[in-house]
Amino acid sequence: MAVRRFRERFIRYLLVVALLAGGWMMGWSQEAKAEYGDIVINNASDKAGMRPAIFPHWFHRIRFRCKVCHADLGFKFQAGGNQINMLKIIDGEFCGACHNGEIAWSVENCDVCHSGKPGTPTQVHGSTVQKLLGGSKAAPVGK
């Protein structure tokens, strides 16, 4: 009697575990719906235990022409292709040219840039290359 009840319970547990595991895996394989042109930069973040940085192109292009960052500040047209690190930023290079507490908020707001889901690979979100080469695994392609 007791054994049969245990068996039933055990099978029920197995079912629950399988369902939960399935749901969990579904959660990871789902397609993200972030904004076209959002850049995820994860050259060093994961390794350093930070969330990856996300650059929203749409927000910045309302405030600056492309030229300001891509010609004047020297950002290459390639996700992950700019060797950006926090030292360069606090010394006024790359993001630090504006994110210095004068033009835009300063580096103490770590979480606002480093806001990506841990493990999200470097990418141009929603790009044609990403769609063609399959999901977020696609390596960003330069010029």
Add this chain to the structure above:
Amino acid sequence: MKPIIKVGIWIMGLALVVAVPMAQVVAAEQAAPANAPANAPANANVNVNKFNRLMKTKEERNLPPSQDGIHDPAGEGANLLQPPRDAFGSLPTSTSGNYIDWVKALGENKITPRYDRLNPKEEAVVFDLDIVREVKGSMPDVVYPHDRHTMWLDCSNCHPDIFVPEKGKNQISMAQILMGQKCGVCHGKVAFPVSECRRCHSKKKEAAAAKPSGGK
């Protein structure tokens, strides 16, 4: 009998140890509403025969960062960032990308992006020259308008690294563009994607116009 029951209890204990953290992960995932529609195949509440199931509905576009699937809703930043819809409200729309016509938005002064990092009054150096590229095949020829590009960009962004500034010196194919080269350095990443064929292929072919269709 008794050892079997003991083993059973052990297995149940193990199952619990596995199930509890997983349930927490699932709960955290479901806390972000963006994840809900994507769970479609497993979720009985979602219409599996949704019309145009691979296309984003209007409600699925321009989601707030905490729901967009790449921002971490557990981090503070995702909730501090501006939701795109708040910014896009008054801007002219388009059918792809951010669903915003950025060139029109700039032309109509709906946005006033700086041309200089520090000086909000500096005017863009706009260069007005259309380049016509005759294309093989049946598609209309391509007209490249310098003016709309120089409103945003500097000459040095494209010349000479991406495009040699000389007629006939640039081989461009759709395959390259699709793979993020040539025009595809921006178009298909931040500027409108190649699905907007007619915005580039906009000039009717003179020869094709004169010839009857399907001519020799």
